[in-house]
Amino acid sequence: MKNLICKVGLLCVVLLGIIDTGFAQSFSVQRVGNGxxxxxxxxxxACSGEVWEQTVDSLQNNYSCYILTMPGFAGIPxxxxxxxxxxxKQIIGFIQKENIKNPILIGHSMGGGLALYIASSQPNLVKGIVVVDALPCLAALYNPDFQSKKIAPEEFNEFESQMRKIDEEQFYRQAYISATSLTSDSLRYDNLVKWSLSSDRTTYAHMYYEYSNIDLRPxxxxxxVSTLVLLEYPFKKIAPMIEQQFGNLPNIRLEYANKGLHFIMFDDWEWYIQQIMDFLNDRP
Structure with missing residues (x-):
């Protein structure tokens, strides 16, 4: 998002204060636009807020965009x-502290899970949410009997220890292989790998292990609030299972991309941005 730094209306801050929820707010925030x-x-x-660069370019003339990067990911302390x-809770506290009225949340992957969680716990805080290729429970697709469990600290420690034993060269190879499975746009591989390599290994291990155990279906x-869920093309083959996870609720609309993989904003850009624009235009 280097080009955004030069644009009028950019406010780039890293907020490290104590917020109303009692949690230290340690994610980074960039503000673009004054809508x-x-x-x-x-x-x-493990992604930077730069993943939204093209999206923000399309939105900044009419909206105020707050672009987050979570702590420990992509070079953020x-x-x-x-x-x-x-x-x-940190995101909720940020919205409250900055007195941001009725924002719309757009979240990708784990960010989409956070958007779902916030909208469920704070129904009067947000105006709507857009979930980009996130499910309430990804693990349930592979194990229909999956149940979330409380994770003991020693489990986290063991997984982190295993992650730390991976040397940089092997970690790079794994990150590159992962990138090729997540987007069909080969020009994006280097950035995805860079963000992974610059992420804190403890945060990487902890959040991967925890999010793999999360079940948001309940x-x-x-x-x-009105919810738009944009899903990667391969999920269309198992649409009934996906729809069941979202409960077939009238306020939640599911749409499937025409092509590509997990990073829909890269792989099916025109379809993706049109879906978002239509959703926003319906909420003046």
Whole structure:
């Protein structure tokens, strides 16, 4: 997002204060645009807010965009005890502290999970959410009997220890292989790998292990705001399973991309941005 730094209306801050929820707010925030409607963009696992660059370019003339990068990811300093719950509460606290009225949340992957969680727990805080290729429970696709469990600290420690044993060359290879499975746009591989390599290994291990165990299906019925879910093309083959996870609720609309993989904003750009624009235009 280097080119955004030179654009009028950019406010780039890293906020490290104590917020109303009692959690230290340690994610980074960039603000672009000065529109009346605020949009908060939350990237996915080990990703920089730069993942939203093209999206923000399309939105900044009419909206105020707050672009997050979560602590410990893509070069942002890590926090001591990262967790999905604390990150959600930090975002809620940020919205409250900055007095951002009725924002729309756009989240990709883990960021989409955070958007779902926030909308379910704070129904009057946000105006709507857009979930980009995130499911309430990815693990349930592979194990229909999956149940979330409480993770003991020693489990996290063991997984982190295993992650730390991976040398940089092997980690690079794994990150590159992962990138090729997540986007069909080969020009994006280098950035995805760079963000992974510049992420804190402890945060990487902890959040990967925790998010793999999260099941948001029980909270989906609590989401009352308008919700648009944009899903990668391969998910269309298992649409009934996907729809079941979202509860077939009337306020949650599911749409499937025409091509590409997990990074829909890269792989099916025109379809993706049109879906978002239509959603925003329906909420003046």
């Amino acid at each position: 009346k409607q605020a949009i908060i963009l939350i990237p996915g696992f 890590p926090e001591k005890n990262p967790s999905f719950d604390s990150w959600a 909270i989906i019925p609590s989401i009352s």
